[in-house]
Amino acid sequence: MTIRDLIEISLGNLWRSKLRSFLTISGVIIAIAAFVSMLSFGAGNQKYITDIYVNLGLFTNMHVFPKDKNDSDTATIVSLNTAAIQRLTDIPGVKLVYPYDAFEINVSFADSHFTTQARSLPLAATKIKLFAAILNGRTFSSDSADEVFVTHDFLERAGITEPDSVIGRELIICAKAASLDSALMNIFDDKDGGMQRRLEMIEYDSLIDLDYRRRLMRRELNEGVRRFVEGFMSRQLSIYDTVIIKGVTEGLKSHYINVAPIIIPEKKAAKLSAGGFGLGRNPIDLYNAARAGMLFNSDENKESRTYSRVTLNLDPYASQENIKDSVEAMGFRVFSFAEQFKEIQRFFLYYNLGLGIIGLIALATAALGIINTMVMSIVERRKEIGVIISLGADVREIKILFLAESAVIGAIGASIGIICGWAASRVVSAVMQAIMEREGVPAFDPFALPVWLIFLALAFGITVSLIAGYYPASRAAKVDPVEALRSE
Amino acid sequence: MDSAWIKTVALCRFYRRGEYIVRATEDISLSVKKGEFVAIVGASGSGKSTLLNLLAGLDTPTSGFVEVEGSKLSSLSRRQLSAYRAEKVGMIFQSFNLLSNQTALKNVEMPLYFGKTPRKERRKKAAEILERLGMAERMDHKPTDLSGGEQQRVAIARALVKNPEILFADEPTGNLDEDNSATINDLLLKLNNDGLTIVMVTHDIETANKIAQRRIKMSYGKTVEDMILPENNTL
Numbered sequence: 001m002t003i004r005d006l007i008e009i010s011l012g013n014l015w016r017s018k019l020r021s022f023l024t025i026s027g028v029i030i031a032i033a034a035f036v037s038m039l040s041f042g043a044g045n046q047k048y049i050t051d052i053y054v055n056l057g058l059f060t061n062m063h064v065f066p067k068d069k070n071d072s073d074t075a076t077i078v079s080l081n082t083a084a085i086q087r088l089t090d091i092p093g094v095k096l097v098y099p100y101d102a103f104e105i106n107v108s109f110a111d112s113h114f115t116t117q118a119r120s121l122p123l124a125a126t127k128i129k130l131f132a133a134i135l136n137g138r139t140f141s142s143d144s145a146d147e148v149f150v151t152h153d154f155l156e157r158a159g160i161t162e163p164d165s166v167i168g169r170e171l172i173i174c175a176k177a178a179s180l181d182s183a184l185m186n187i188f189d190d191k192d193g194g195m196q197r198r199l200e201m202i203e204y205d206s207l208i209d210l211d212y213r214r215r216l217m218r219r220e221l222n223e224g225v226r227r228f229v230e231g232f233m234s235r236q237l238s239i240y241d242t243v244i245i246k247g248v249t250e251g252l253k254s255h256y257i258n259v260a261p262i263i264i265p266e267k268k269a270a271k272l273s274a275g276g277f278g279l280g281r282n283p284i285d286l287y288n289a290a291r292a293g294m295l296f297n298s299d300e301n302k303e304s305r306t307y308s309r310v311t312l313n314l315d316p317y318a319s320q321e322n323i324k325d326s327v328e329a330m331g332f333r334v335f336s337f338a339e340q341f342k343e344i345q346r347f348f349l350y351y352n353l354g355l356g357i358i359g360l361i362a363l364a365t366a367a368l369g370i371i372n373t374m375v376m377s378i379v380e381r382r383k384e385i386g387v388i389i390s391l392g393a394d395v396r397e398i399k400i401l402f403l404a405e406s407a408v409i410g411a412i413g414a415s416i417g418i419i420c421g422w423a424a425s426r427v428v429s430a431v432m433q434a435i436m437e438r439e440g441v442p443a444f445d446p447f448a449l450p451v452w453l454i455f456l457a458l459a460f461g462i463t464v465s466l467i468a469g470y471y472p473a474s475r476a477a478k479v480d481p482v483e484a485l486r487s488e
Numbered sequence: 489m490d491s492a493w494i495k496t497v498a499l500c501r502f503y504r505r506g507e508y509i510v511r512a513t514e515d516i517s518l519s520v521k522k523g524e525f526v527a528i529v530g531a532s533g534s535g536k537s538t539l540l541n542l543l544a545g546l547d548t549p550t551s552g553f554v555e556v557e558g559s560k561l562s563s564l565s566r567r568q569l570s571a572y573r574a575e576k577v578g579m580i581f582q583s584f585n586l587l588s589n590q591t592a593l594k595n596v597e598m599p600l601y602f603g604k605t606p607r608k609e610r611r612k613k614a615a616e617i618l619e620r621l622g623m624a625e626r627m628d629h630k631p632t633d634l635s636g637g638e639q640q641r642v643a644i645a646r647a648l649v650k651n652p653e654i655l656f657a658d659e660p661t662g663n664l665d666e667d668n669s670a671t672i673n674d675l676l677l678k679l680n681n682d683g684l685t686i687v688m689v690t691h692d693i694e695t696a697n698k699i700a701q702r703r704i705k706m707s708y709g710k711t712v713e714d715m716i717l718p719e720n721n722t723l
Contacts, residue, residue, distance in 0.1 A: 001601045002607065004607070005601055005607070012590065015589075016589050383585065386585075388598070389546070390573060391574065391579075391599040391602065391646070392570055392573040392599055392603075392650075393570065394569075394570030394571075394602070395567075396567075481541075482541050485546075485581065485585065
């Protein structure tokens with residue numbers, strides 16, 4: 001008996017009891033539709049995330065962080081500074097290393113004045129897939145060019161509705177940078193007369209007393225430190241510059257990648273963020289510089305500048321494991337997008353498994369319907385089974401006949417169920433996308449129907465039907481032909 | 489041919505019906521030669537159909553055995569027994585037992601499904617046999633659209649489509665009127681004349697006398713008479 005014969009016979013038998021077959025198949029349709037729509041939700045989200053990784057080339061990027069005291073294996077904290085960046089660049093397989101350097105700036109554009117975040121980016125980094133995608137393939141003309149890219153977030157704050165209208169226009173930016181001489185000068189600055197008052201307070205006769213001298217020294221030292229820090233924080237240089245807006249990117253909203261509203265070429269940003277003293281606004285930079293004994297090194301590339309994060313762009317054919325090991329051996333923490341992607345994939349595996357199990361519960365209910373239908377069918381066709389046995393069918397063939405009927409129920413149910421499930425997911429997707437747009441969240445299709453899901457749903461529909469049909473088929477195979485032929 | 493094609497030795501088939509044991513057939517020893525036309529006659533409940541089922545391998549004896557071409561049916565596996573029914577045996581029944589949702593052609597094709605006959609050949613063979621039995625015009629009809637005689641002819645076609653060596657007929661004219669009965673009897677006789685071995689169960693002694701070469705009479709599960717009928721039995 002060929003598969004075609006089995007299908008023909010099964011369809012003929014199902015057609016005999018149209019209503020019963022329709023109801024049984026409907027159960028399978030509902031179960032498979034639920035199964036498909038649930039799994040397609042998982043698949044849609046998985047596809048969305050995978051697309052981001054692929055489009056942005058994240059698989060070839062790694063973030064490197066300095067370890068902190070909380071890391072269990074931290075012996076000594078290694079600074080992620082310029083020297084470290086150079087060592088990272090030397091690791092085989094690393095194509096590019098660039099730090100994450102973000103700082104606050106004030107901007108004046110048209111009639112708007114506001115404070116926002118700026119990020120520096122080396123020219124080379126704009127050419128890698130990640131930023132090429134974000135910047136739509138455009139780059140700065142040089143690392144020190146008077147050019148910036150702005151994001152939609154910036155436009156929103158500036159009240160601009162037409163992105164194209166800002167391209168080529170001037171933008172005034174102002175960055176504040178701390179200065180050591182401001183801090184030192186503040187110690188001796190006596191504009192409020194405080195120094196005079198303190199000098200008057202000194203009991204010169206008591207200077208002979210050691211305790212008094214110590215107390216006095218402590219007081220003056222504390223005051224000196226307070227004034228130094230106050231000077232560092234408040235007497236900052238304001239550096240103004242005028243730049244041309246080179247382009248508008250979708251920035252944060254398109255990819256959930258941390259892109260500051262203004263992207264500035266690296267060398268230009270260095271001047272703005274460090275104010276020519278090689279120090280940023282952050283007091284931690286000051287601390288690190290002092291700790292490294294390089295507080296007064298005025299070289300732009302001095303090692304005292306530390307970063308909270310640097311990004312490595314890797315050769316796609318290089319072993320990420322080896323690179324990771326090398327970086328960790330230097331005493332840094334590594335975040336690999338490829339590893340994160342594996343984790344995400346694992347999460348989706350469990351997620352889909354969970355959804356699939358819920359779908360299978362529905363399918364189990366449908367299986368009970370199939371068992372009922374098939375058992376009824378066997379009772380009604382007892383004589384027919386006897387005839388078929390008398391014609392020479394063996395136990396195996398009788399079983400196959402009834403299993404085929406179950407499989408056909410499953411196949412029809414699964415095929416229609418896949419279509420219904422997909423149609424339902426389209427409706428839900430349209431509603432969800434409308435809600436996302438209304439809420440200002442970037443809309444995406446959270447459902448996907450990959451080929452594997454179609455085959456999986458078909459396989460599940462048919463397999464569950466076959467399992468459900470096994471007991472009735474076994475009963476059919478056990479029919480006594482003599483009794484069956486005698487029955488009316 | 490002198491040797492027995494099928495034979496039974498001390499064949500018994502008992503059923504338990506509650507507290508009672510029904511002795512459907514008891515100690516039956518008989519043999520049928522190739523090409524013979526044997527009629528088994530007897531009153532209702534005499535064990536004729538049980539004997540036929542035992543001979544066809546549909547039922548299993550309580551004791552004794554059925555031997556076909558020297559092989560005991562009881563020694564065959566279930567699959568071999570199915571193969572015996574499929575390849576060597578044809579069966580027709582009083583109530584025709586056609587599949588009501590299939591056309592005459594599909595019904596005749598049915599035994600060929602259980603084998604490796606290609607689809608085209610299957611259809612060709614079924615159409616040929618239906619044509620031979622005068623059912624060419626009715627092959628696309630369903631059993632409900634056919635008369636009793638036509639249905640039995642379709643059933644005979646179905647039994648013959650695999651060229652069996654023996655045909656077991658269980659009251660083949662029991663549900664038919666006189667004319668149709670005559671047609672079927674004529675057909676069976678023709679088939680026997682063409683060399684087909686036939687074992688027919690009937691309660692109608694007259695018909696048995698007319699078409700069979702040998703008559704076995706059963707009563708209360710036992711053979712009470714086994715006689716060769718005169719040569720001039722023709723309809």
